[in-house]
Amino acid sequence: xxWRNRWIFLGLVPFVLMVVAFQFAPILSMxxxxxxxxxxxxxxxxxxxxxxxxxxxxxxxxxxLLISVSSSIIGIIVGLICAYSITRFSPRIRNRxxxxxxxxxxxxxxxxxxxxxxxxxxxxVFTLLFKQWGWNVFGDFNLYSWTGLIxxxxxxxxxxxxxxxxxxxxxIRDQWKEAxxxxxxxxxxxWTTIGIPVLTPAVFGTLGILFANAMGAYATxxxxxxxxxxxxxxxxxxxxxxxxxxxxQLGNVLAVILALSTLLAVFLNHKMTQxxxxxxxxxxxRQVRKRRTLLRPWATTVKEEL
Amino acid sequence: xxxxxxxxxxxxxxxxxxxxxxxxxxxxxxxxYAFAKEWQTTVLPERWTVGWFSEMFQDIRFLDALWxxxxxxxxxxxxxxxxMLPAVFIITVYLxxxxxxxxxxxxxxxxxxGVVAAVGLIRxxxxxxxEIAGTAYILIGAYFIVILPYMYQGIRNSLLTVSAVxxxxxxxxxxxxxxxxxxxxxxxxxxxxxxxxxxxxxSVLFGEFVLxxxxxxxxxxxxQVYLYQRxxxxxxxxxxxxxxxxxxxxxxxxxxxKLGKRMNRGIEG
Numbered sequence: 001x002x003w004r005n006r007w008i009f010l011g012l013v014p015f016v017l018m019v020v021a022f023q024f025a026p027i028l029s030m031x032x033x034x035x036x037x038x039x040x041x042x043x044x045x046x047x048x049x050x051x052x053x054x055x056x057x058x059x060x061x062x063x064x065l066l067i068s069v070s071s072s073i074i075g076i077i078v079g080l081i082c083a084y085s086i087t088r089f090s091p092r093i094r095n096r097x098x099x100x101x102x103x104x105x106x107x108x109x110x111x112x113x114x115x116x117x118x119x120x121x122x123x124x125v126f127t128l129l130f131k132q133w134g135w136n137v138f139g140d141f142n143l144y145s146w147t148g149l150i151x152x153x154x155x156x157x158x159x160x161x162x163x164x165x166x167x168x169x170x171x172i173r174d175q176w177k178e179a180x181x182x183x184x185x186x187x188x189x190x191w192t193t194i195g196i197p198v199l200t201p202a203v204f205g206t207l208g209i210l211f212a213n214a215m216g217a218y219a220t221x222x223x224x225x226x227x228x229x230x231x232x233x234x235x236x237x238x239x240x241x242x243x244x245x246x247x248x249q250l251g252n253v254l255a256v257i258l259a260l261s262t263l264l265a266v267f268l269n270h271k272m273t274q275x276x277x278x279x280x281x282x283x284x285x286r287q288v289r290k291r292r293t294l295l296r297p298w299a300t301t302v303k304e305e306l
Numbered sequence: 307x308x309x310x311x312x313x314x315x316x317x318x319x320x321x322x323x324x325x326x327x328x329x330x331x332x333x334x335x336x337x338x339y340a341f342a343k344e345w346q347t348t349v350l351p352e353r354w355t356v357g358w359f360s361e362m363f364q365d366i367r368f369l370d371a372l373w374x375x376x377x378x379x380x381x382x383x384x385x386x387x388x389x390m391l392p393a394v395f396i397i398t399v400y401l402x403x404x405x406x407x408x409x410x411x412x413x414x415x416x417x418x419x420g421v422v423a424a425v426g427l428i429r430x431x432x433x434x435x436x437e438i439a440g441t442a443y444i445l446i447g448a449y450f451i452v453i454l455p456y457m458y459q460g461i462r463n464s465l466l467t468v469s470a471v472x473x474x475x476x477x478x479x480x481x482x483x484x485x486x487x488x489x490x491x492x493x494x495x496x497x498x499x500x501x502x503x504x505x506x507x508x509s510v511l512f513g514e515f516v517l518x519x520x521x522x523x524x525x526x527x528x529x530q531v532y533l534y535q536r537x538x539x540x541x542x543x544x545x546x547x548x549x550x551x552x553x554x555x556x557x558x559x560x561x562x563x564k565l566g567k568r569m570n571r572g573i574e575g
Contacts, residue, residue: 011393018450018451019411021447026426026430030426085317086322089318097326101329103556103559104330104333106509106559107333110515111551111552114336114545115332115336117537118335158325158328158329218419218515237520240424240425241519241523248428258419259419262417262418263418267417270413
């Protein structure tokens, strides 16, 4: 880089300013807010102590963890089975199926919660139908409860799991299967000794993304149960926007806890991506991967905001 | 790899069928509900109407919200384009060593959920030197961060696929100045890719609810906030809004796909 061209780096200034102002400053402000006493100076951990001693907030954390873990695990199991199934179709149908699945992933947040209310809410179409037909299996079902939330969360986890897992099934190449069978391995042996070990990093990486996704999901839960169900994200929202007695410090503490859990999950994903690249480090598959990202330029980035 | 696709088994077909039903039922139900006059205790609605849609378009609050959404999303995406294009260009071409650091920055918006970002933003900007909490400025700033990953990835991928460094070298060899080379050689070449990430960012912002509701919910109504408020009032009207919103996003994704295809053809051919 020649010295006379240094002015070109001026082009980075607005970018750095925006990232500092709207990415780093808020995070910093949130962290300082969680340890600063009300008078504005000094350092205290009393808010953390309060949260960790409060049965109510502990319950919120527990509920969020439970719902995220279970919806992620269900999502990943369904995603794995369906991703494998999708690779069995001809490319044309496969692309159609993937397109449909991606399309439904646009249907999230408030509209999604709303359509579940239409279907299964107190006056939902199915609820009334089943009542009329006298099916009591769903009699105890309540959309605005734990089971209802799981149902809706799983709905938005599956397309995401499918989108993220499907490429790694591609990574298992037919040549490997042929080579294994030439060496005398049966189908079962192939999957236990080659297939599953190759898939494992991708599975855990995707699990990380799904978990972070569910932990941070606010719109769906907020639109579905409002403040009636004790979830971490919903509690943060109401503490800050003042639906209840305004206690911003507690909101900061809860936000720090939530951010720690999602950061950890995304970090897991990062580590696992590095590991799975181990399997694809030869040049041939890199070309394939490059071509694939070209085909779907937006698929490389995961959709969030649910 | 795809040379010999075996005949798809019945199990797989059945499985995919069930999956598609599961994924499409909520959409379908919303769609039917939007056109139904009455829909109770029957499998399909008994009477149909387009009244909800006409009611929706006569609702001044809906039109206002739609306009606000379009306006805010366009401004944010435009701002992001103006800032990100030169920045990503400089980083990819002149500072490739910084790329791993950039990856870290770009992944942060994923790792920090909307609720958390909103908490930080409210605290940082509700007092002190820059007091913009509750205004459109803070929202545009937050939106900038939301679409940062999409813009960065999109622009970077297009720069790499057109081999921007080599292109730039040739342009300079032929006597173009740096700015001129960027504007007349690089920009036209990466434009399809940039368009793709622009549209994607737009559709992401159009569906944004968390930040909008928490940061400016009381003052500024976007389409999502409006939808949220309507859900409690009239189910049919809300369905009509949700379906219109969804169709809009769908059309946007179709354009996205077409653009993506055309870009591939351009590169491969």
